[in-house]
Amino acid sequence: MxxxxxxxxxxxxxxxxxxxxxxxxxxxxxxxxxxxxxxxxxxxxxxxxxxxxxxxxxxxxxxxxxxxxxxxxxxxxxxxxxxxxxxQRRRRAKTPNGKLRPELLGLLDYAAGAPSLIMNHRLDVLAGNRLAQVLYGVPIPGLNTARHLFLAEADRGFYADWDACTSDVVGHLRLAAGTFPDDPRLASLIGELSIGSARFRRLWSRADVRARTHGRKTYRHPLVGLLEFHQENLALPDQPGLELIVLTAIPDSSTADSLRLLDSLAAESADTASSTHAEPLRP
Missing domain, CATH: 1.10.260.40 (lambda repressor-like DNA-binding domains)
Structure with a gap:
């Protein structure tokens, strides 16, 4: 790779x-x-x-x-x-198995006020809290943010800084390919993105590498409009390749207000779904 x-x-x-x-x-x-x-x-x-x-x-x-x-x-x-x-020839990193400790999943509950994800080196979302689910509007886990970014044309406008996001993602995947060269699923993902996206091919050919640590992240949500976050990427020391990603909004900002609205809408939707599927009362 x-x-x-x-x-x-x-x-x-x-x-x-x-x-x-x-x-x-x-x-x-x-x-x-x-x-x-x-x-x-x-x-x-x-x-x-x-x-x-x-x-x-x-x-x-x-x-x-x-x-x-x-x-x-x-x-x-x-x-x-x-x-x-x-x-690489004398020491090749073992591909992570992706299993999550219960304690890690518990961290997502503690971060209930901010969209939070656990993601692997392939940018597969392995777990996320309710606000992360509401933010992306697609099933979590099961989301791969690289595919979502490059191949989901209908969702391209979701990323307000699309050009910068694509450069960051390709730089991250370059680092992952160098760290885990024997990962067949990563190789398959890179091949899929190369076939499906001309932008990915151009960026991949440049061989840029970028470490994801922290920074500004901006989205355009179809329900509430522009959302501006500070993103922290926290590496998990005992599980190579895994990161806890937390998106925080400035208190009392428009983004914070929009998050509360999204959370409320999600809660209402969950209550409606629960009552719809509830077992009817017996006479």
């Missing part, structure tokens, strides 16, 4: 030669740095670097990887990804 060779090639093409002291005139046809330039700047032989990009080299040392990261101007997330890809 992801490999060291392709990552090096894409990162090399992004570096401005002048930023590393190389004069580039108009006759230069290579986008970014040449292979020999990367080799020279990182202190390795041209032959060895070429073999790295062709996937034929032995595992590079930590020193070589650090030198490459410096030359290719990688940020912290990209640097960690580079090291992870280089270690």
């Amino acid at each position: 992801d490999d060291l060779a392709s990552f090096l090639r894409t990162r090399r093409s992004r570096v401005d030669p002048e930023s590393v002291g190389i004069f580039a005139d108009r006759r230069r046809r290579v986008e970014g740095l040449r292979r020999e330039e990367v080799a020279h700047l990182s202190g390795v032989s041209v032959d060895y670097y070429v073999r790295l990009e062709q996937g034929r080299a032995t595992e590079p040392s930590e020193q070589v990887l650090d030198a490459l990261a410096r030359v290719l101007e990688l940020d912290d997330t990209e640097r960690e990804h580079l090291h992870r890809l280089a270690r």
